[in-house]
Amino acid sequence: MKKREFLKKSALLASSTAIMPSVLLSCKDEKKVTAVPQKRLRTAHIGVGNMGGEDLRDISSHAKVDVTALCDVDANNLAAAKKLHPNAKTYTDYRVMLKEIGDEIDAVIVSTPDHTHAPASMMAMNMSKPVYCQKPLTHYVSEARAMKKLAEEKGLVTQMGIQVHSFYDYKLATLLIQSGIIGKVHTVHAWSPKNWGYDGPVPEGEDPVPETLDWNLWLGTSAERPYKEGVYHPGNWRKLVDYGCGTLGDMGVHIFDTPYNALNLDVPRTIKNECREPNGFGFPEKNIVTYEFPGTEHTAETLKWIWYDGPGAPEMHEDLKLPNTADNTSDKDSSKNKENESVEDKISLDAKIAGQGELPEQGAMFVGEKGRLLLPHFMQLPQKIVDGQYVDISTEIAEVEKANNMGKPIRDYASEGPKHYHQFVDACLGEGETSAPFSYASRLTETILLGVIAGRFPNKTLHWDSANAKFLEEEANVFLEGNYRDF
Numbered sequence: 001m002k003k004r005e006f007l008k009k010s011a012l013l014a015s016s017t018a019i020m021p022s023v024l025l026s027c028k029d030e031k032k033v034t035a036v037p038q039k040r041l042r043t044a045h046i047g048v049g050n051m052g053g054e055d056l057r058d059i060s061s062h063a064k065v066d067v068t069a070l071c072d073v074d075a076n077n078l079a080a081a082k083k084l085h086p087n088a089k090t091y092t093d094y095r096v097m098l099k100e101i102g103d104e105i106d107a108v109i110v111s112t113p114d115h116t117h118a119p120a121s122m123m124a125m126n127m128s129k130p131v132y133c134q135k136p137l138t139h140y141v142s143e144a145r146a147m148k149k150l151a152e153e154k155g156l157v158t159q160m161g162i163q164v165h166s167f168y169d170y171k172l173a174t175l176l177i178q179s180g181i182i183g184k185v186h187t188v189h190a191w192s193p194k195n196w197g198y199d200g201p202v203p204e205g206e207d208p209v210p211e212t213l214d215w216n217l218w219l220g221t222s223a224e225r226p227y228k229e230g231v232y233h234p235g236n237w238r239k240l241v242d243y244g245c246g247t248l249g250d251m252g253v254h255i256f257d258t259p260y261n262a263l264n265l266d267v268p269r270t271i272k273n274e275c276r277e278p279n280g281f282g283f284p285e286k287n288i289v290t291y292e293f294p295g296t297e298h299t300a301e302t303l304k305w306i307w308y309d310g311p312g313a314p315e316m317h318e319d320l321k322l323p324n325t326a327d328n329t330s331d332k333d334s335s336k337n338k339e340n341e342s343v344e345d346k347i348s349l350d351a352k353i354a355g356q357g358e359l360p361e362q363g364a365m366f367v368g369e370k371g372r373l374l375l376p377h378f379m380q381l382p383q384k385i386v387d388g389q390y391v392d393i394s395t396e397i398a399e400v401e402k403a404n405n406m407g408k409p410i411r412d413y414a415s416e417g418p419k420h421y422h423q424f425v426d427a428c429l430g431e432g433e434t435s436a437p438f439s440y441a442s443r444l445t446e447t448i449l450l451g452v453i454a455g456r457f458p459n460k461t462l463h464w465d466s467a468n469a470k471f472l473e474e475e476a477n478v479f480l481e482g483n484y485r486d487f
């Protein structure tokens, strides 16, 4: 079934359910609607294992949340969540859950693998429920645009799960860049050596589906496929084109977020991915993606953006050389290639990187008219480099802190992480706004997904016509949306 038909069907299903008027009126973004304050928020959680477990913990740590429903296709994960929230109703099929108790819930949290983000979120939004959806927002470009449109039409509170979005150092880097600390930016490098790709063959054969897993529901709208232990569920779906978005869709979303937001970028004009030939099953294990963006008030006329992922990333580049280091990547490269690197080796390497100002394992470098700004991922101060030397920016930092009431740095994940979730809950209850609504998340996700699609055409520059939502290269357009299976 084409996606449009599925979404129409979800909408019909949704329309048979009563809607809480108070939540219908919650607002965010372009279409401002006055929220009628509610006292408490009743939440339904789709996907409660791994990150879904964290999402559940952080949403429910808000004093005004009542966890009302839990849904997971893995009975073990569902049982673990139910233990923590014994009063919540449990489900294996989100469609049944939303249909049955749509009038008992006020907001929906979607923490499934990427291919189920849009089908579940669209159904919830069609029922006028605010949605907190994990990153990347969607698996297909068409879905990202549809999510944004629907959220705007309904005036819904939305938030994508990039919980480090408002952490101190990221906020600081955003404000420093926007204050012109390195002038207009012409290039961004961003990197992660993580590897959520798979260059191997399609596994042969079939394993029995565990009794605790509903494989049909896990596959959801994606094509039918035999179950193989350890290949898809849990987590490894990230490596595979039918379900995840590779390393770009995993770490990329977090690392892109600050430069993308700071420079106020829209979607790119051109995209090229240097990677291996596609095999239709796994994402390439190494990618170098070059984007060209139209300029903004914070950039040169055009902005070049280079993303590196996979073992050994980033590749050496003049812009990435740090003061007093001959080649910042050589140590890291050799270490990353060691199959049996011990935990101690890894810790001492990271300490060396952090302590001696060598290139952080993951991060971004802004290159501007007046120098460079290095932003490690994450919880470290940005550093300015001019003419091959670090420059003291403590005065600029103090000014930005004061002008924006930032307070002093907090680098405690446990206390900072929940804030992004609580922001969503508060906004649903009519207080304040979310910082990563779908209006923003959709264009960031689209940018990520365009790089993923470019991986289907190694070393070829693709041209994106954003106004018409299509590539000039007709052969690439087939990857903008997929076929939804009737499941």
Ligand SMILES: NC(=O)c1ccc[n+]([C@@H]2O[C@H](COP(=O)([O-])OP(=O)(O)OC[C@H]3O[C@@H](n4cnc5c(N)ncnc54)[C@H](O)[C@@H]3O)[C@@H](O)[C@H]2O)c1
Pocket (backbone or CB within 6 Å): 046, 047, 048, 049, 050, 051, 052, 071, 072, 073, 074, 077, 092, 094, 111, 112, 113, 114, 116, 134, 135, 136, 161, 162, 163, 217, 218, 220, 233, 234, 235, 236, 249, 250
């Ligand atoms: N923001 C972050 O820092 C962060 C970190 C990790 C993962 N994530 C995101 O969270 C999402 C989940 O990742 P994960 O690592 O937890 O994956 P996972 O495979 O470990 O867990 C997914 C959970 O969803 C359940 N599930 C799968 N299909 C479902 C369906 N149709 N209905 C209900 N439940 C279903 C699974 O049984 C499992 O419990 C992904 O989108 C990922 O990108 C975000």
